[in-house]
Amino acid sequence: MHQTTRLTRSTARLALATGLVIAGTLLHPFGAAAQAAAPYTELPLDRADDVVATAERVFISSGNLSQSVAVTDPAGEVLGMLDALPGPADLLLSDDQSTLYVALPNVNQIAAFDTGSLTETARYATGAGACPSSLALAGDRLYFGYGCDQWGGNIGRIDLDQQPATVHTGLASESFYRHPLLSTVPGAPSVLIAGQPALSPASVSVYSVAASGALAFQRRTAHTAAGSNLRDIALGADAASVYLAQGAPYGIQAFAVADLNQQSMFIPTTAYPNAVEVSPSGARIAAGSDAAYQPDVFILRPDGIRVTTFELGQTLVTGALAWSPDGGAVYAVSQHWSGSPPQLHVLPVPAA
Template sequence: MRLNRRSALALAALTGALLATTPAGSAAAAAAPRAVPLPIADAADVVSAGDRVFVSGGRNSTDVVVTAANGDVVGTVSNLPGPTDLLLSADRQTLYVALPAANAIAAVNTGTLTEFARFDTGAGACPSSLALTGRYLWFGYGCSGWDGNIGRLDLGRQPAALTTGLARDGYYGAPLLAAAAQNRGVLLVGQPGLSPASVEAYGIGAGGALTYLRNNAFMAIGSNLRDIALNPAGDTLYTASGAPYTVQAFPFADITTPSAQCPTGAYPAAVELSRDGGRVAGGARASYDPDVFVFGLDGVEQARFELGSDLAPGGLAWSPNGARLYAITTDWTGARPTTLHVLPVPAA
């Protein structure tokens, strides 16, 4: 029997706890997930600093909503034109916010929730993707057409030094960026929205010099790339594309054949590595099936969750201790609010 959308949402609300399950034979299921409506019409990204969670409102917003670890809304950071990608510093005390509508990147204190710096990225840049390697804050930018490229802010200089046009070739719109928490020498760059999809590996040298290393084998990534990630060591990359219906892992040194595949069902949209790099979260824009999955590095499923609405592209974040996943959903019909889902994850 095929459920209509309203029936599917009601069923999800009644059975969310049952769907947050570990594989067959496991001793216990995770605690019940929680869904918290947010005071924004849309959402672009989510990150967790541990005691606080941040959700950006997207290009038509001026707000980043702040919640407690359990999802309760505790504040808002305002006056941020079109906030999209969010990035935390290594000590989680600074939140960087991409502001494509202002051609800038904001820096916000995660304790006081105040903006203390705003970095200009140049006229017509429209930065919308961020990555951090030590003193270098990288951003993927592009406003329309084939104007996408990579920029760099050297935060070790006062004022921060801006460099743009660092990519080997241009991209169709702003590229996706990902860096490795424990390896400052690599940067992963993805081309979203095209078929076939592609990613490129770059090396980072002295003075932040960016060197092209390689790209993927033809069609290896699939179609319509939505999200990318690097493990902490920077030796394995992960992709979530509209097709194939799996999150794929590839060696950073040879983007040819997947080293692991994590099945998510139709239209993968997000991938996120736990802070220790030991678990993979994958999400899909599934209308009638579970939306979020937790996998081991071997691709074996450990948990799954039904959200009852559409997962935002890239809309997953792990808590620093790996005990929770955060997911953001939006509803293009406007029938349901933008929602933060707090998903307790069973121990591995």
């Protein structure tokens, strides 16, 4: 999950106490000290936007001002490029990792690639769902959050099991300030999470997914329960919890999907959280912050206890964290505010 890359940093940062709040109780997690980041690869891109990983490939999109997706091996060595893609933004892998979906908001399309041969296999026009910018998959339904204008955001769907594939828009009864951030997990295809970005306070809604692909609104976070300026969301592997990375507060908020009235856990990080991803097994959470001179990436247990942290030396691109399928590494993409080429970091994760 991601939003537009943030390449500026405030010179002022607030001090952050290390702690964990669960049900109103402050606990003090103990974890390994911050590690120096693993060697990085400088990417042949001007900018970066999102990252996903299969067992054999890592894909990094370049955002709406460029036209490429970089492809590397699991160690970060550049293998090639997917080119002629107008403004590639959000990336998504099929559940079996055989297909890569690329959101192309500049041209109201979503492209599909075979992750083995790297050939384009389909191009879907989203029609009235202008500026598709976030992606989620539930079975044979590809959902996309779209919206070019303020309060013009909504959710669309592509039925992949039909030939030709059919596109539906306006699935949500509510309007979003901009394209909603979406999240699903393979283990619970009947649950879809939609986050309202760019507002203070932010909000998160839960929808149930019918067999037909229709969405039914279930519940929304209570007013002011979430923080401000939502930047990334992640659904837990069992769909029991949803995790939020926001400009404030300075940590990851967790909410029980069955009850969004109040946060179930708060995990302090550093200033300006901007990324969160749950490992495929659900045993670890990776969180990131747009932090100056402080750790950028945090590896956490589901109970919020910190396992280790990493300093990247550059700004973490918003939403640009991805787990390796085996959970042994996290891929993080960073870029300096000056506009130097983005870097791909392969971060080793301690065994459970």
